[in-house]
Ligand code: GDP
Ligand code: IMO
């Protein structure tokens with residue numbers, strides 16, 4: 460049965476949420492397998508805008524089952540806030556939300572721990588400040604980790620938190636004498652209450668997913684973050700703490716990655732990045748520059764933190780690297796409308812590194828920092844694209860630009876997006 464994955468091929472915010480929403484028309488189940496409340500996926504339907512951080516984008520379609528897999532890290536307070544927001548919009552998730560009892564829990568001390576490194580010059584990586592890194596550290600370190608399934612057992616939770624909180628308090632105070640200190644008993648009560656709330660949704664999602672897969676259900680995996688933020692294959696150390704690429708599906712959901720029959724790579728028609736780290740095609744050219752112009756037209760401000768996103772030309776070297784490590788079958792080119800009105804457009808097809816021309820994405824962030832993009836220049840167009848509904852509505856230069864991206868990446872272009880609305884989507888008919 461078809462099992463599809465939507466995965467970002469840049470530094471996140473490629474408009475995965477919109478694609479997942481458009482595709483959930485044909486899917487029974489949507490699964491998040493990585494990340495946590497660092498994600499911000501936007502969906503616009505008619506006059507409503509939804510910004511989803513932890514909940515899979517499928518939740519806004521009443522017929523879809525949403526699964527939060529074991530690879531996700533959950534902040535129960537934020538999850539409940541998100542559920543409440545949906546209720547205000549008359550969307551009752553009811554039993555359609557299923558959460559893995561193996562997913563790890565973000566506690567307030569994780570957020571405090573993150574502040575320690577993020578506030579230090581030379582250590583900060585510009586995180587979302589949501590405690591993602593410290594929570595995954597505890598997961599891998601094993602000793603101080605607590606999973607969702609443990610929240611429902613008060614005595615056990617209290618016992619675990621007695622040990623963990625003692626350690627965390629000492630750690631926090633060791634770095635900063637005035638650091639916030641936590642009370643294990645209070646946290647146990649608070650998080651046990653969260654556990655009671657989550658209980659009806661908690662289950663062994665691995666068994667459930669396999670049952671549904673066998674029953675022939677259409678399953679869609681919704682990647683969070685982007686491939687260049689992947690812990691193993693991104694621009695380390697300026698990355699997130701999970702495997703955002705398709706390799707994360709098997710570990711983060713329990714359904715083997717090899718069952719995925721189609722990998723859809725999502726790309727903006729240009730490149731953005733929030734947070735720190737190398738960005739070879741960045742247009743850091745001042746308040747009247749091209750970077751600022753893209754930011755303004757594309758409304759490039761972070762969904763989670765509101766930070767201005769850094770903007771730049773399309774980077775085909777990075778996108779090729781991402782396509783390769785994900786096994787991408789087809790691509791979606793998003794926000795093409797934003798590029799209307801530029802006399803010419805650039806695509807980086809190679810880098811110059813210390814005098815040499817290279818076409819691979821360097822391992823070392825310091826090398827990536829030294830890379831100068833080698834561009835090919837394409838003609839721009841003036842016509843707005845936002846009302847285009849079929850390929851033939853696009854000006855020739857816009858069509859050529861999208862085709863060139865597909866050609867360089869040697870991948871078919873499945874769809875072109877010309878606005879945030881569901882309806883502003885052009886299916887090319889090529890896949
Ligand atoms: P995600 O994290 O990959 O789901 O992406 P985000 O939701 O963080 O950011 C993408 C932004 O672009 C959102 O504000 C979307 O509403 C918006 N968007 C999606 N597709 C298009 C498009 O084709 N054109 C424009 N102008 N905006 C779009
Ligand atoms: P979606 O799913 C864009 C970035 C942060 C920071 C780095 C590490 O909406 O595409 P973290 O808080 O994860 O430890 O931060 O990763 N980052 C994202 N950037 N989109 C995201 O998610 C991101 N999630 C994390 O800005 O640079």
Ligand code: MG
Nearest residue numbers: 472499500762
């Ligand atoms: Mg986002």
